[in-house]
Structure formats: structure tokens, C-alpha cells
Amino acid sequence: MSAWYYSHLILIQGTxxxxxxxxxxxxxxxxxxxxxxxxxxxxIGAYTAAILTIRLQVAPILAIGAGVVLxxxxxxxxxxxxxxxxxxxxxxxxxxxxxFLGVLAINGGELTGGPTGLFGALSTxxxxxxxxxxxxxxxxxxxxxxxxxxxxxxAVREDPQLAVSLGIDVNRIRRRVFxxxxxxxxxxxxxxxxxxxxxxxxxxxxxxxVTALTMIIVGGALSWAxxxxxxxxFTWLPSLLxxxxxxxxxxxxxxxxxAAVYVPNGLLGVLQQGWRRMQARRHxxxxxxxxxxxxxxxxxxxxxxxALGNRAEVQS
Amino acid sequence: xxxxxxxxxxxxxxxxxxxxxxxVAWGTIGIxxxxxxxxxxxxxxxxxxxVRRVSLPMVAMIGIGVLVGAALxxxxxxxxxxxxxxxxADPHKAELQIxxxxxxxxxxxxxxxxxxxxxxxxxxxxxxxxxxxYDLGFVRVSNVQLVILVAALxxxxxxxxxxxxxxxxxxxxxxxxDPEVASIMGVDRRRLALGTMAVAGEPAGLAGVLLTYYxxxxxxxxxxxxxLKAFAVIILGGVGSIAGVVVGAMVLAGIETxxxxxxxxxxxxxxxxxxxxxxxxxxxxxxxxxxEVRRT
Numbered sequence: 001m002s003a004w005y006y007s008h009l010i011l012i013q014g015t016x017x018x019x020x021x022x023x024x025x026x027x028x029x030x031x032x033x034x035x036x037x038x039x040x041x042x043x044i045g046a047y048t049a050a051i052l053t054i055r056l057q058v059a060p061i062l063a064i065g066a067g068v069v070l071x072x073x074x075x076x077x078x079x080x081x082x083x084x085x086x087x088x089x090x091x092x093x094x095x096x097x098x099x100f101l102g103v104l105a106i107n108g109g110e111l112t113g114g115p116t117g118l119f120g121a122l123s124t125x126x127x128x129x130x131x132x133x134x135x136x137x138x139x140x141x142x143x144x145x146x147x148x149x150x151x152x153x154x155a156v157r158e159d160p161q162l163a164v165s166l167g168i169d170v171n172r173i174r175r176r177v178f179x180x181x182x183x184x185x186x187x188x189x190x191x192x193x194x195x196x197x198x199x200x201x202x203x204x205x206x207x208x209x210v211t212a213l214t215m216i217i218v219g220g221a222l223s224w225a226x227x228x229x230x231x232x233x234f235t236w237l238p239s240l241l242x243x244x245x246x247x248x249x250x251x252x253x254x255x256x257x258x259a260a261v262y263v264p265n266g267l268l269g270v271l272q273q274g275w276r277r278m279q280a281r282r283h284x285x286x287x288x289x290x291x292x293x294x295x296x297x298x299x300x301x302x303x304x305x306x307a308l309g310n311r312a313e314v315q316s
Numbered sequence: 317x318x319x320x321x322x323x324x325x326x327x328x329x330x331x332x333x334x335x336x337x338x339x340v341a342w343g344t345i346g347i348x349x350x351x352x353x354x355x356x357x358x359x360x361x362x363x364x365x366x367v368r369r370v371s372l373p374m375v376a377m378i379g380i381g382v383l384v385g386a387a388l389x390x391x392x393x394x395x396x397x398x399x400x401x402x403x404x405a406d407p408h409k410a411e412l413q414i415x416x417x418x419x420x421x422x423x424x425x426x427x428x429x430x431x432x433x434x435x436x437x438x439x440x441x442x443x444x445x446x447x448x449x450y451d452l453g454f455v456r457v458s459n460v461q462l463v464i465l466v467a468a469l470x471x472x473x474x475x476x477x478x479x480x481x482x483x484x485x486x487x488x489x490x491x492x493x494d495p496e497v498a499s500i501m502g503v504d505r506r507r508l509a510l511g512t513m514a515v516a517g518e519p520a521g522l523a524g525v526l527l528t529y530y531x532x533x534x535x536x537x538x539x540x541x542x543x544l545k546a547f548a549v550i551i552l553g554g555v556g557s558i559a560g561v562v563v564g565a566m567v568l569a570g571i572e573t574x575x576x577x578x579x580x581x582x583x584x585x586x587x588x589x590x591x592x593x594x595x596x597x598x599x600x601x602x603x604x605x606x607x608e609v610r611r612t
Contacts, residue, residue: 034412085596088348088411092547096592099544103586115582206540210419217416246431253423260417261396264404 011235013127013195016134017188019231021208022215023141024184026227029216030145031177032157034091036209037078038185040098041071043204045186046193047105047112050121053194060125064190068183075182079175095209105201117200118193125194133187141224153177214252218259220268229267318455320577326461326530328569329468333523335546335561336472337389337516340479343556344492345509346407347397350418351425352520352546353539355392358425359384359521360528361433361536367443374445374463377525385521386514392421393513398506407495422539429536439533447529460529467526469562471519476558488512492556548588551595554605563603567591 005012024038048067052058058066082093105112112118144150155163156173163170193199215234220226241248263270334356341347349355359381366372366380396417404410449458479485488508490498499505523542528534548568553560568588575584595602 029412032408081597085600087408088415089551089596089600091415092551093593093596096547096589096596100586100589100593103583103589107582107586206544213416213419217413221412247427249423249427249430253420253427256420256423257396257417258420260413260420261399264400264409264413 009127011239013130015231015235016130017192017195018211018215018235019228020134020137020184020188020191022212022219022227022231023137023224024181024188025212026216026221026224027141027184028177028181029221030157030223031153031173032160033174033177034087034094035178035181036091036094036098036212037075037178038181039204039208039212040078040094040101041075041182041185042189042192042208043098043101043105044071044074044182045189046199046204047118047189048186049190050118050193050199051111053121053123054118060123060129060194063123063194064125064187067190068186071182071186072179073182075178075180076175079178083171083174095206098204098209099206102201102204105204113200115201117198117203119198121193121197121199123194123197125191127195130191130195133191137184137187138224138228145223214256214259216266218256218263218266220266222265223268226266226268233267320573322455322457322461324569324573325566326464327573328566329464330523330527330530331542331545331549331569332468332472332562332565333464333519333526334542335549335565336475336519336558338520338546339550339553339556339558339561340475340488341512341516342550344488345505345512346411346492346495347393347401347414347509347513348411348418349389349392349397349513349516350415350543351392351422352389352418352516353541353543354422354425355385355388355517355539356520356524356542357534357536357539358388358429358524359517360524360534361425361429361438363525364438364440364528365432367440371442371444373443374529377440377443377445377529378522381521381525382518383521385517385519385524387517388425389513389517389520390510392418393510396421397513398509426536426539433536435536437533437535438528440528441532445529460526464526464530467522471522472558472562475515475519479558484508484511545588548591551592551602554602557602557604560602560604 021038021042024041025036028035028038045064045067048070049060049063052063052066053060078094078097082090085093105117106115108114145153152163152168153173155166155168156170160170189204192203211234215230216227217230218233219228219230237252238248241251244251259266265272334352338349338352341349362384363377363380367377372380397414400413400417401407401410404413447458447460449456479489487498487503490501490503491505491508495505524534527538545568549561549564551564552567553562553564568591571587571591572584575581575587
């Protein structure tokens, strides 16, 4: 166990950090906000933590915390700026924001280390810290998904107009979602640069958008659990796919495309649907007995209901 | 100065060819194809694989590029976007799936090309076409540049005319306004969508081959950079507007050239992103877009 733990340490760290990164996209997506600002926050968090650690040797909690606060402020301002955009336009604006930060890092001169980035951000952050922080964050998000706030978020996603008429302040929820996304992204970024002790412009590019998005889509976009499934799969898949060698990206691409087309609710959706079917079958067996005809007759509506209810189920 | 202007026009024409199909597909059938960059690169790559074995003239290479571009684009539509649009509950959810599906599909041709070329840039030096540069005194222009300029402006006008003046063009614009009402009016959405994707893929394939001739060689990763530039072009000009794409492509190329000539050039990549962001904030429907952006 211990030997396995040490030889897979990078992958274990990677799982938790990419979970946070995936959550920074999943949280807005859950509210129907198509924002990639979490990737930009990742960059803010990564560079803030590295700069503070190298120049001022502050404690890791302060270095990461400063990045988180900065990213939350940036997220709030961004939310105000892009308030009237939605859908793909919002996605595009936030991608532009994230990629712009990458160019900013290249041109940041001494402060950001230019194209080579920053080295030697040595800190006392350990894997245990990463795991504990991530678990706390996930617990908080899971509690939020179940609370009344979670239901309001569902309403904002499914029907913004209806949500407004129910007295929900849609814009306020959207702003809040941007702030939370900023905090999550910055935590992931800060912890990455302190664990690796380095950060460079290449590590905060477009590929992060792709990684985070694929995790959520394959895992399931409507709950933190989907992001967790995706984070585990896509962190460990590359090491499992070593037998396909150089064709690994090809397999990866096919998987992502297939999931996007045929499994829109992600693996989480498939699991939930399977669970519901199993439950439905188990409950029906004792009550039946009389006619096989009645059984086949009810089977269809039951199916249709399960398929319909799946969406509601995922949200609740 | 005149030389910079010509170079900017050439670059703008390449952006134009690339973004043209994306803009039409997005503005009419609502598909933002993230695999467009990959299709563009793979068309150039397919032509390279052929020219490596048989020495071909430029016309044949262009033909191959156009065919491969159209075929791949249609294939993506049939295998991915069509099932998504058929199965999705509402267009809003389909958007996200189309985006992610496109990103996934884009990896496939890219990794095939990277595997075969070992990520080394490829060129058409084995072909029979030779680049000739004419010195006009105040400016030097190559025959490749002339072909690019003529092809881009010619195609943009043909597609613009087709959308505006023909019956299929009218049907396509109707889909862009309201797909369901268009269906009721007897518009065959499936067939038109396939046709649109074919038309969208053709200029991309053409742009891929011409870019390879223009630069001498391109790397398999070139498509990604073009994709992000194309977003800027489309947002700048306005989604679905052909004149908008022309203006957007030329403005972006102009500003990029200006920055490249006058500075060290490290800020050049930020221009596209900055333009996207600014435009979306100041005027989300673009310079020439008529369509209103959804706002809820």
C-alpha cells in the first residue's frame, strides 16, 4: 500500500487538484452559466501563490488564500462585466479572459518570469493538506446542492424567467457562482504551483479548458459527484492506457466525443438511471402476481417516467 | 508600408477563408464547430500525404484540400452534431454538447497527423508548383498571395450571394431565425444542414492547402491557433454575417500586423482574445450582425 502510494503520489495529487478545477467549471454550469472563468482563476491562483512564496516566503495557506481572494474579486468584477451575455457568447468571453491571462503571464517580465515562468516556489504544502482541503470543499458543495440554495440554482438553470417570477434573484446567483468558481479555480492553481514548486505560461493554456470540460461531461455536469467521477477517470486513464502507446490521444478524443454525443448526462446519469431501474423492478415484484399482461402494460410508462424523472433526480 | 498592407490583406484572406464556414454554420444551423481547426489542418495534411508520392500541380492540391475539408465536415455532422441535435431536449443544452463533442473530435485527426508526421512541420516541396515572387517596385507579391486574395474574396462573395439570393440560401437563413417555423414551411433541415457543413468545410480545406503553400510548411498544431482567431473574427464581424466575416478578418489581420511590425510581437496573441472580450462587452452582435444575442 505504502509503496503503491509513493509511486502514484503525483497521480493522487493530480486527482484531487483536477477535481477542484473541474468543479470550478461545474459549479457555474450547474446554474446554467457557461463560464470558463475558473481556468483564468486557476492562472491567478497559480501565479499569486508562486510569487508570494518565492518573494515573501509566506506560509502556503496565506499564499493560496491571497490567490483565492484575488480570484474571487476578479470573478465578481467579471460577472458584472459579462452580466448581459449568455450561452456560447459567455463561454467565448470567459475563454478569452482565461487565455488573455496566459499572454499577460508571458509579458509580465520579472514578476511572472516571462515565457519560462517561475521556479523554486518551495513550501510545506503536503498531499494530506490537498486531500483535506479538497474534501472540505466537496462537502460544502454537496451540502449546498441539497439545501434550498441548490434548488434555487436548479431553477435558475432550467428556466431563468420562471426563477425570476418565483422571486429568485437570478443575477445575484449568477454573480455568486462566478465568485465560487473563482475561489475553486484559484485553490486548484495555488496548490498545483506549490506542489510542483513551479509555474509557467504553458501550464495555464487552452488544454486546461479541454481537460476540465471533458471531466465534467464524461462524469456528469449536474453534480459534484459527476466531476469527481470524471476527475478520477481522466487522471488515471493515461496511465491505464499506456498499452495503446502513441495512440493514447486518439482513444481519449474518441471517448470524449462519444460521451458528448450519446451520454449527455455523463456516467453519473447512467448510474442513476440504472439505480432507478433496479429500484423500480424490486418494488414491483411483490405487488404483481396477477397478470403478465398488466406488467407489460405498465412497463412502458414506468420506463418513460424513469427517463423523464432522471433529470429531476439528478438535480435533487 | 505597402508591403505590410499586402501582408495584412493576405493574412486576413486566410482568416476569412477559415472563418467563413464557421460563421455560416453558427449563424444558420446553430453549430459552432470546434473541430473546424482540425479539419482545416487535416485537409492540408491529406494533400501533403498525396503530394509526397505523386508530384501534383497546385490545382489538384486545392481540389484535394477542398474535397477532404467538405468530406470531414459532413462526417462530423453525421456522426456527432446530428445525433446531438436530434436527441437534445432543448437547443441550449445541445450547444454545450456540440461544443464538447467538437473538442473531442478535433483531437482525432490531430493525433493521427501528429503520429504520422511525428509533429514535424510538413510542406509541399514535392509538388510541381513553384512560388514566384513579382517585384512591382513598391511592393513584392507572390503568386500564392494572389491566389489567396482571389480565392478568399471570390468565395466570400459567392457564398454571400448564395445566402442572399437563392432559395436554399433563403431557407438556410430561415432556419437561422427560427428552425421550427422553417420546418413547418417545408424546409428540409437535415439535408440543408449537411449541405451547409459541406460548404463550411470547403473553404477550410482550401485555406489549409493555401496556408501551407504560403508559409512553406505548417505543423499539425496550426489548426488550434486558427480556431481561436476565427472566434475573434466572427465575434468582431457578427455571427452569420458574410460581410461581417470579411471585415472582422481584415481588421484582426490589420491590427496583428500593426502590432507585429511595431513591437517585439509578444503581445500579438492577446489581440484576438482582447478583441473577443471587448466586442462582447461593447457590442455583442458584432460590427455588422443583425441578429440579437439572447439575454436572460
